[in-house]
Amino acid sequence: MTKGSCRKNVTVALAGAPNTGKSTLFNALTGLRQHVGNWPGKTVEKKTGIYRRNGRVFSFVDLPGSYSLSAHSLEEEIARDFLVRERPDLVVAIADASSLERSLYLVCELLQLGLPTVLALNMMDVARSGGLEVDAAALETTLGIPVVPMVARDGQGISPLLEAIETVADEERRTPTAGPRLGDDIEALVARLDVLLPAEFNLPYPRRWALVKLLEGDPSLRRSLKATLPADAWERIREVLHVHEQAMLEIASSRYDWAAETYRRAVSRPRGESVSLGERADRLLTHPLGGLFAFVAMVFGIYWLMFNVGAPLQRWLQDNMVARSADGLEGALKGWPDWSTSLLSNGIIGGAGLVLTFIPILAILFLALAMLEDVGYMARAAFVMDRFMHLIGLRGQSFLPLFLGWGCNVPAIMGSRIVESRGARLTTILVAPLVPCAARMVVIALFTAAFFGGAAALVSWSMVMLNLVVLALAALFISRFLFRGQDSSFVMELPRYHTPNIRTVLLTTWDRVRRFVVLAGTVILVMSLVVWAFSTFPSGDIEDSILGHIGRGLAPIGGLMGLDWRMMVALLTSFVAKEQTIATLGVILGTGEGANGALKTELTSIMAPAAAVSFIALQMLFVPCAASVAAIRQETRSWRWTGFAVGYMLVTSFVVAIAIYQVARLFGLGV
């Protein structure tokens, strides 16, 4: 083994449970020198960052937050596979001093791995204000590893932590104290499994560690053994595991006994539990009624900001940046062939501009959500909403991503990562495109204003409700029939409230906006070009274009909804982005883009009110936009599920729209 002092590159893994301030610490350690990507083949974010000191390069890897090293969720599997298989040079375990006993559980598992470890004892201020005095020195003696007390939010303890990391990196590898003993029963079981598992069998994990994890019921280990062992060998092991299913209780208990004992040694006389500000806030925020009102008020606040600050900014960008550069370009390209100016101004600037104008609204939404997340409110929202989500076969965690969808479905689909169980996560992804996004609201607003005057708000509201009913039915159907019997339990920590850390909030917001721009930007740009080509070739006139012909081909179906071919073309172009419908209608009906007054008059002359309602339903429920489809593919990693999402929405939209028009006709309403 190389001598520690020679090591120039040191890989440091940051491991900790959710809500221990791991991201804040990671940001404080690496600043903006970080790289965000995905874990290979996984949809979980991987953050790495570099820190240089005294000619050494420390590469920090931010592991996904996990409560234990058993692979019961994707995050836990990634965290533990990195630790166990790639063996980083050093582990920084992060513990929440204000909830030390719980934090020590993961620390215990980390110690049992035998890697050089430093304990970052975070949130010392919270512990102190809660009446706990944590003695870091005593903890150091008990654990046998360096313990650094810190308040990562305020940057306190960062340099002592870096020094401790350096010191440990300098030392030769040593075996830290191995954590608790497992008890004789468990040791006997481990010995039995050791005999049953063929000695020549190569595990990608340390043998003893893997045997203990098997007893803990680790699903991914079981799967891999079942797949690779001879059937009879696996059968004998499975039998032992089956008879001793209770072993997982004993192992967890032994770790917690150790944690409780360590806690008693390090924490001096906890004062009687005082009622903190957070607990008082929770009396309201988790109250079945009060919490609901508080939540609705918060949602309203976010919308108010989006529409009163974001929307004007969006219009400003549209008028001053997008429209002007398109005009400027057309001027500059005088004399070039028509199709090339049209390609640049409609295809490229139109597409890129669309993404650009969405940024203000999304930035506000992401900022508000990052703030609520950092404060610790999100778990309360999930708690309050669980009762309602349960009715449609989902759990509280799914509420948040779906709620994001009101701004734009893409972040909703990407946000579904926070839902742990696979079935619930897929259900969330598959119904997320049914949340009426801001772009669809624009189309609804135009149509209802054109056809229903004073009743426009009521009609819009009814259409949104119809949309939500379809969403609820779809969620119920998918979760009941496609993911029947999958474990989607609702067990969630309610973290303590914190004052938000501006740096963490801004970094999170920036990161999400960037991801949206990259995904939506590429997809929307490409789709804009495709639709531009389809609507331009062969003659340059949309009526004779490929798209026009497709629209005419669909006219018989359109007839069932009282819609002519032009409406079908407008519907098809909504695949680029939902609000594209309006721009297309402007072109086909010859009223020009933006001139909404003329467009409204023209619309009322080509269809009846019943057909208009039918069209709104059709447009709302139609296949997800291109960016959403790309997001679904990215998050499910499956073309099958992506195809399913597109297919079921396509069918639903036509069925509902035809039903609306035909029923209206039957009763002679608005036709």
Place this chain on the structure above:
Amino acid sequence: MRADDQVVPLGMLRPGETGIVVDLSGGRGFVARCLALGCTPGTRLRMERNVGRGPVIVLVRGTRLALGRGESMRLRVKRQEMKT
């Protein structure tokens, strides 16, 4: 037997009551999650919020946990006498 009568699903505890975990049932993922979060047999829990339907909040080892209604019925606890 009186002692047996006091073993109830966690979801039956009223707010303010405490109980000691006796056992857990359900999917392996669910049990493992509860264990990792500190609900091991022998642990004292205190019910913080329970309105008879919807999820509950319990205090475990200094941390507050939210559990769905169904989940709260899969943890059995021994109800402790209320100190008055």
